[in-house]
Amino acid sequence: MNTKWFDMGEIDIAWCPGCGNFAILNALKQALSELEIKPERLVVVSGIGQAAKAPHYYKCNLFNGLHGRSLAVATAIKAANPQLIVIDESGDGCMYGEGGNHFIHSIRRNPDITNIVHNNMVYGLTKGQASPTSLQGFKTPVQREGVFSEAFNPLSLAISLGASFVSRAFAGDIDQTKEIIKKAITHKGYSLVDIQQPCVTYNKLNTYQWFKAKTYYLDSSYDPHDRIEALRRAAEVEKLPLGIFYLNPRPTFEEKLGVYQERKDPLYTRSPDLKKLSELIDLKRGP
Amino acid sequence: MKDKLLSRFKEDVSIVLCGEAGQGIQTVEHILTQTLKLSGYHVFSTQEYMSRIRGGNNSTLVRISSNRVSAPVDRIDLLIPFSPGAVRHVQKKISPETILMGEKKIYGNEYQEERAIDVPLSEIASEVGGRIYSNTVAVAVLAGLLKVEREVLDRYLRHYFSGKDENTIHKNLEAARRGYEVSDELLRNGKLQIDLVKHNDIKEEILIDGVEALAMGAVAGGCNFLSFYPMSPSTAVAVLLAQYSKEFGIIVEQAEDEISAINMVIGAWYAGARGLASTSGGGFALMVEGLSLAGMIESPLVVHIGQRPGPATGLPTRTEQGELLFALYSGHGEFPRIILTPGTIEDCFYLAQKAFNLADQYQVPVFILTDQYLLESHYNIPSLDPIRNPLQKHFVETNQDYKRYELTEAGLSPRGIPGFGEGLVVLDSDEHDEEGHITEDLDLRTKMVNKRFKKLGLLMKDIIAPELVGPKDYETLIIGWGSTYHAIKEALRQLGTKDVAFLHFKQVYPLHPDTIAYLQKAKKRVIVENNGTAQFGQLIRLRAGFDMDLRILKYNGLPFSVEGLGEQLKSVLD
Numbered sequence: 001m002n003t004k005w006f007d008m009g010e011i012d013i014a015w016c017p018g019c020g021n022f023a024i025l026n027a028l029k030q031a032l033s034e035l036e037i038k039p040e041r042l043v044v045v046s047g048i049g050q051a052a053k054a055p056h057y058y059k060c061n062l063f064n065g066l067h068g069r070s071l072a073v074a075t076a077i078k079a080a081n082p083q084l085i086v087i088d089e090s091g092d093g094c095m096y097g098e099g100g101n102h103f104i105h106s107i108r109r110n111p112d113i114t115n116i117v118h119n120n121m122v123y124g125l126t127k128g129q130a131s132p133t134s135l136q137g138f139k140t141p142v143q144r145e146g147v148f149s150e151a152f153n154p155l156s157l158a159i160s161l162g163a164s165f166v167s168r169a170f171a172g173d174i175d176q177t178k179e180i181i182k183k184a185i186t187h188k189g190y191s192l193v194d195i196q197q198p199c200v201t202y203n204k205l206n207t208y209q210w211f212k213a214k215t216y217y218l219d220s221s222y223d224p225h226d227r228i229e230a231l232r233r234a235a236e237v238e239k240l241p242l243g244i245f246y247l248n249p250r251p252t253f254e255e256k257l258g259v260y261q262e263r264k265d266p267l268y269t270r271s272p273d274l275k276k277l278s279e280l281i282d283l284k285r286g287p
Numbered sequence: 288m289k290d291k292l293l294s295r296f297k298e299d300v301s302i303v304l305c306g307e308a309g310q311g312i313q314t315v316e317h318i319l320t321q322t323l324k325l326s327g328y329h330v331f332s333t334q335e336y337m338s339r340i341r342g343g344n345n346s347t348l349v350r351i352s353s354n355r356v357s358a359p360v361d362r363i364d365l366l367i368p369f370s371p372g373a374v375r376h377v378q379k380k381i382s383p384e385t386i387l388m389g390e391k392k393i394y395g396n397e398y399q400e401e402r403a404i405d406v407p408l409s410e411i412a413s414e415v416g417g418r419i420y421s422n423t424v425a426v427a428v429l430a431g432l433l434k435v436e437r438e439v440l441d442r443y444l445r446h447y448f449s450g451k452d453e454n455t456i457h458k459n460l461e462a463a464r465r466g467y468e469v470s471d472e473l474l475r476n477g478k479l480q481i482d483l484v485k486h487n488d489i490k491e492e493i494l495i496d497g498v499e500a501l502a503m504g505a506v507a508g509g510c511n512f513l514s515f516y517p518m519s520p521s522t523a524v525a526v527l528l529a530q531y532s533k534e535f536g537i538i539v540e541q542a543e544d545e546i547s548a549i550n551m552v553i554g555a556w557y558a559g560a561r562g563l564a565s566t567s568g569g570g571f572a573l574m575v576e577g578l579s580l581a582g583m584i585e586s587p588l589v590v591h592i593g594q595r596p597g598p599a600t601g602l603p604t605r606t607e608q609g610e611l612l613f614a615l616y617s618g619h620g621e622f623p624r625i626i627l628t629p630g631t632i633e634d635c636f637y638l639a640q641k642a643f644n645l646a647d648q649y650q651v652p653v654f655i656l657t658d659q660y661l662l663e664s665h666y667n668i669p670s671l672d673p674i675r676n677p678l679q680k681h682f683v684e685t686n687q688d689y690k691r692y693e694l695t696e697a698g699l700s701p702r703g704i705p706g707f708g709e710g711l712v713v714l715d716s717d718e719h720d721e722e723g724h725i726t727e728d729l730d731l732r733t734k735m736v737n738k739r740f741k742k743l744g745l746l747m748k749d750i751i752a753p754e755l756v757g758p759k760d761y762e763t764l765i766i767g768w769g770s771t772y773h774a775i776k777e778a779l780r781q782l783g784t785k786d787v788a789f790l791h792f793k794q795v796y797p798l799h800p801d802t803i804a805y806l807q808k809a810k811k812r813v814i815v816e817n818n819g820t821a822q823f824g825q826l827i828r829l830r831a832g833f834d835m836d837l838r839i840l841k842y843n844g845l846p847f848s849v850e851g852l853g854e855q856l857k858s859v860l861d
């Protein structure tokens with residue numbers, strides 16, 4: 001697939017050679033190209049970390065904000081202009097650690113955005129500390145005796161919160177990752193794409209080989225509308241299922257907003273009705 | 288037979304309603320002030336209350352006057368107790384002149400017999416149809432004493448209870464009639480004499496509080512997005528904007544925390560909306576990271592801080608001017624900002640409106656600092672005009688070569704928004720190049736810092752000048768900012784000193800260049816602030832280079848009263 005709309009030309013990419021981010025970037029560009037999305041209509045919001053740099057490497061409107069806060073920004077952008085396609089792309093630390101509270105409440109709110117999480121189970125940019133998704137026993141220069149805390153399971157949490165779309169992909173499989181991203185973008189409502197990826201520099205445990213041996217795809221008999229089954233699969237740790245775990249179509253945040261009940265145009269085109277405001281002020285004179 | 292005259296009021300009456308939370312004192316205040324205004328009196332009311340839903344002791348001050356009044360007094364002319372603890376709650380303000388009017392079974396033996404008027408409110412209400420009507424009886428007794436036409440009260444009661452059934456309306460009108468019987472009797476037997484002057488034109492004025500003025504001003508400024516987390520005293524702004532939401536097209540979202548709230552507001556601005564973050568000091572503490580983001584990405588932003596006493600949870604329902612320096616220095620890194628500090632209800636409206644235009648024009652955060660006292664005070668003003676300051680939108684349609692942070696000669700980079708035009712709008716919280724992409728080009732870094740601070744120079748032309756009240760050839764200059772405006776003004780008027788002027792700031796940062804000349808001229812400089820450390824005095828020291836000769840500070844959680852401040856001013860002016 002020709003991804004020329006999104007290509008940046010000669011740029012300096014800050015990722016390590018062999019990083020899983022390259023594959024995700026590739027899959028995402030292909031997905032966007034195949035969906036014929038124009039960069040001008042696309043807004044990507046990201047946080048801080050190596051993954052959060054990704055949208056600097058393809059053409060899009062970009063809001064690269066604070067660590068952990070991207071979902072709040074993405075929700076508001078979509079609410080202020082529902083005509084935009086909004087993707088929130090960041091890493092596991094950003095989304096599940098610093099942004100954990102926003103992750104929970106964005107799922108509840110259900111804005112029509114796609115949340116792509118580069119999940120390499122380690123903090124790369126700050127040089128190798130544990131992330132919320134690091135497995136127990138994972139040793140780092142800080143967690144010297146190995147991670148003690150239970151690993152964060154974003155899929156279980158998202159499904160239990162009734163997320164609209166919950167999926168897991170593996171960066172080692174660009175084709176399938178692209179397909180999942182495409183479905184997530186076209187899905188109406190909040191879509192989570194948790195992408196498992198190796199960190200070639202700081203994670204010597206969860207390598208390409210490890211993921212290949214530890215993952216399998218949900219097959220065609222799997223029903224993603226079955227919440228209990230979705231929870232059961234999300235809880236599997238011996239072998240990690242890949243694919244779309246859960247679909248729960250429901251009204252989006254923007255659809256429920258009063259400002260779009262009578263008109264659909266984005267907020268930037270609108271001006272306050274000052275005559276009506278004068279009338280409201282006049283009511284303060286009393287009956 | 289005529290009784291002994293207890294009091295005669297010619298110009299100004301202060302009534303204090305005191306009782307527990309949940310007893311309906313706010314309803315009494317509301318109906319009373321509305322009908323007094325509709326009858327042609329100047330009115331002012333403000334509340335002090337405890338942080339609880341039921342019980343405790345709260346009080347509401349209602350001032351009624353022949354002249355415009357917009358500040359609290361300590362004096363109580365008429366005390367209306369609604370609960371047994373009321374007299375004790377306001378004990379310090381009770382003078383030998385204070386008359387208590389209410390039910391003997393409530394105030395009991397707590398008040399001297401000869402200055403108490405026993406009005407069996409609940410007994411009358413029960414005769415009408417239930418104790419629930421006793422508040423209406425109370426309103427009517429007061430309205431009657433103040434010579435509000437029965438017709439005016441009846442009209443307002445019909446309006447107020449218009450959503451209720453006919454029987455409720457009827458019973459309230461009956462309660463009002465019985466209340467007027469009581470006041471007629473009191474006036475006839477000569478216990479009280481109230482001869483205030485009414486003015487016809489006041490009937491046409493609006494009666495409004497700071498919250499309403501601020502929310503309406505935000506609407507006038509094009510605010511169409513608010514995200515917030517509930518916190519006194521700022522919540523009321525969100526409640527009102529939610530109420531206006533449908534009619535004026537405003538998205539109001541209660542966020543999971545203030546961090547989310549401010550990031551949403553910044554996101555909304557990015558997409559072309561006009562967002563407001565409204566909170567109090569503690570909530571703003573969580574927003575500080577977002578503020579810094581706005582500074583870096585040059586996002587317009589309007590932050591309203593309804594100040595209350597801190598640190599930490601402080602006194603949640605009380606007032607203070609304690610966040611000036613916090614607002615000024617909040618946010619890591621260096622970036623320009625604007626701080627507006629409304630002094631009056633009109634200011635709440637016009638400055639809220641202006642804040643949105645300034646933020647959009649200069650791509651900077653604009654603060655509006657109010658406080659519990661200003662937000663929750665009501666008084667009548669002639670009107671508010673939303674059309675006086677037209678809405679200006681400052682974003683541009685982008686072309687293919689658009690660069691969000693283009694280095695221009697003028698200093699401001701035209702602000703594009705995604706989806707409007709052919710260009711891409713790229714922002715980064717990292718230092719960025721002209722396109723908005725992350726950079727570590729350190730020469731470019733210097734240029735970007737300079738570019739951000741150039742805006743501070745540009746916006747100097749829009750700084751609001753301080754207002755000088757009093758003689759131009761003053762010797763002593765009283766300096767104040769924000770909500771203390773009317774209290775200082777009235778206290779000085781009562782003192783009647785000739786060579787004293789008052790300089791009020793409704794914008795404290797950047798400091799207006801005229802400030803220096805005003806301060807230089809004064810032989811004695813006195814700062815008046817509702818905080819413990821004279822924060823504006825410190826700012827003036829830093830920015831204008833003048834020390835204050837005297838500081839009058841109040842930080843017990845209450846606003847300055849006219850007499851209290853008057854006494855303090857008198858002692859420093861003598």
